[in-house]
Amino acid sequence: MKLYHYYRSSAAYRVRIALNFKGIPWQTELVDLRSPASAQHTPEFRALNPQGLIPVVADGDTTITQSLAIIEYLEETHPQPPLLPGSASDRAQVRSLALAIACDIHPLGNLRVLNYLRSSFDADENAVNAWAGEWIGLGFKALEQRVRHTSGDGRHMFGTEVTLADLCLVPQMYNARRYRCDLQPYPGMRAICAHLEALPAFARAAPEAQPDAPPATP
Numbered sequence: 344m345k346l347y348h349y350y351r352s353s354a355a356y357r358v359r360i361a362l363n364f365k366g367i368p369w370q371t372e373l374v375d376l377r378s379p380a381s382a383q384h385t386p387e388f389r390a391l392n393p394q395g396l397i398p399v400v401a402d403g404d405t406t407i408t409q410s411l412a413i414i415e416y417l418e419e420t421h422p423q424p425p426l427l428p429g430s431a432s433d434r435a436q437v438r439s440l441a442l443a444i445a446c447d448i449h450p451l452g453n454l455r456v457l458n459y460l461r462s463s464f465d466a467d468e469n470a471v472n473a474w475a476g477e478w479i480g481l482g483f484k485a486l487e488q489r490v491r492h493t494s495g496d497g498r499h500m501f502g503t504e505v506t507l508a509d510l511c512l513v514p515q516m517y518n519a520r521r522y523r524c525d526l527q528p529y530p531g532m533r534a535i536c537a538h539l540e541a542l543p544a545f546a547r548a549a550p551e552a553q554p555d556a557p558p559a560t561p
Contacts, residue, residue: 347372347391347399350553353449353514354410355398359548360510361414365421372401373555376454411445414507426507436493437501440486440508444515448482451475452518475522479515486512487529497531498538505539513539517550 346362346369348355362369374397375382382388383395392399392408400407400416407413418426427434450456452475460466460474493501500508516536519526526533539545550556 344368345370345372345401347374347388347401348397348553349374349376350550350556352376352397352454353518354396354445356514356517356548356550357410357445357510358398358400358413358417359553360513360545361417361426363544363547364426364505364510365417365424367417367421371554375555411441411507414510418507424505426505426510428502428504428506433501437506437508440489440493440500441506441511443482443486443489444508444511448479448515449511449518451478452522472522475518476524479519479522479524483519483524483526483529483532487531490531490535494531494535497534500535505542505544509535509539512536513545 344362344367346355346358348359348371374388376397383397389395391401391406394408396408398408398410398413400413402416402420405416407416414426427437457471457475460471466474490500495501495503499505500512512532513536516526516532540549546552551559
């Protein structure tokens with residue numbers, strides 16, 4: 344199985360966690376999104392994904408785009424350990440939490456959106472951070488209220504086991520810190536994230552652990 348990814352992509356981060364969590368061997372295919380490489384716009388990559396977005400998983404003759412579709416595919420083809428609970432109602436709750444992040448928060452802070460703000464509206468980094476922080480804050484405020492009811496132990500978004508929702512939370516928290524969001528109003532979310540980030544599957548998937556990550560500054 345090949346994963347086309349970039350170290351700082353939060354969508355790819357989700358898939359890396361899923362692969363690690365399920366113990367699926369995978370081959371790295373790096374796609375440098377940074378200018379001047381902009382490998383997502385090359386004809387070779389566009390042939391793989393016409394949207395020019397990552398992640399992409401190639402499993403034999405099967406090519407899959409979109410992080411949640413990829414993770415659902417992994418869940419169906421490698422059901423153990425599970426990322427979705429047993430009952431239909433519980434699965435719906437987990438998907439609801441995941442989609443609140445992946446569909447309502449994440450897209451407004453995507454690289455192409457932020458680059459458009461910079462290029463078309465002359466937004467400086469303070470304005471870009473404020474934009475991202477506005478939408479992250481609105482989403483996190485609602486999620487903080489929800490996890491008071493859905494978390495079973497204060498260490499997971501839902502119940503007491505790792506689920507799809509957790510795979511979405513950790514990368515979004517990484518983005519929130521990157522854009523200097525104030526996370527103090529979200530103690531429940533911070534506690535869950537701290538627990539998850541310490542788990543091996545999450546730690547190995549972290550941006551800083553990827554081969555294309557820049558070396559840490561002293």
